[in-house]
Amino acid sequence: MKKINWLTTLFTVLGIFISSAAFATVPVFQSATTTSTTTIDIVYDIPIDFATTSADFITAFSATGVDKTGATASIAGSTVTVTLTVPVSADFTSSGLVVGAGTIKDFSTADLNAGVSGQTISDGIAPSITGVTPNIALITDSETGGTGFNITVTFDEPMIDDGSQDPVISFDNGGEDPSSTLTSESGTNWPDNQTFVVTYNVADANEVLADVDVLVSGGQDLAGNAITATNTDQNDLFSIDTQNPSITGVTPNIALITDSETGGTGFNITVTFDEPM
Incomplete structure (x- = not known):
């Protein structure tokens, strides 16, 4: 009859147990951020999967100020993306995020998450420009010698308006350089925290310049998100005719x-x- 070495077997079993315990990984919540008005990214420390279904995750998910009617969820790597059908505001934040326990598992070992409650959803949505408007469409001799021209930029959410993160307005120099007429900025101001105005000194350069483009850069919302580059170039906003007949x-x-x-x-x-x- 074959003898069993019980000591060897014991250490083998213990080794398997210790090895499994060493590699046990419970997903740990890291952060939650809005990435658009209809998406929230919830980040964990390791690659994850749904413990059962995405619908079960949504059932156990909630956040103060979020209407989850019709919401869906998907996973990529260590991030759960919740997609909403009811948008939140561009500057949305919440301190009432709840993720149900046992709805997320480690992708490789199937260890379940512990769940979180009262976590913060941060504003990760970049502000957008809703308008770039000159006060007049054509600069003529009547505006020269003073500050008769200004450009107003409006945003879709409150911005930092203390002067530390002011937007910068520039112009397309590809044949549309108005610097001879708009010699310098005479001042900037924020009538409110979603409206920025730049006023210019206007000189008589005796020139004709049509369809000047305006480029807006810089500027941050209250969460520190910079404006997107997708709508910063505004084409053909104004023209100049100070040329004498x-x-x-x-x-x-x-x-x-x-x-x-x-x-x-x-x-x-x-x-x-x-x-x-």
Whole structure:
């Protein structure tokens, strides 16, 4: 009869147990952030999967201020993305995130999450520009010598308006450089924290410049998110015409006035210009 070495067997079993325990990994919540008005990313420390179904995860998920009607969930790596059908605001935050225990598991060992309650959802949504508007569409001589021109930029959410993160307005220099006319900024202000205004000193450069593009960069929302680059270039917003008109011709109707023109209105002079007057 074959002898069993009980000591060897014991250490083998213990080794398997210790090895399994050493590699046991419970998913640990790290953070939650809005990535758009309809998506929330919930991040764990390791690659994960749903313990049962995504629908079960949504059932056990909630957050103060979030309407989860029709919401779905998906996983990529260590991140659960909750997709909403009812959007939140662009500056949304919440301190009431709940993720149910046992709804997430370690991707490789199937260890379940412990669940969290009262966690914070941070604002990760970049602010968007909703409008870039010059106060006039055509700069003429009447605006020169003063500060008669300004550009207003509006945003879809409150911005940092203490002067530390002001947006920067520049212009397309590809043949549309208005710097001879708009010589410098005379001032900036925030009428409210979603509206930024830049006013310019206007000089008479005697130039014509059509369809000037405006580029907005910089600026951050209250959570520190910078504006996106997708809608910062605004095309053909204003034009400049400070060029003085020129006379192209001065023509009398006759070269010699004689007695035949006297006693009536038989003589006139026609003046023509190079542009509409």
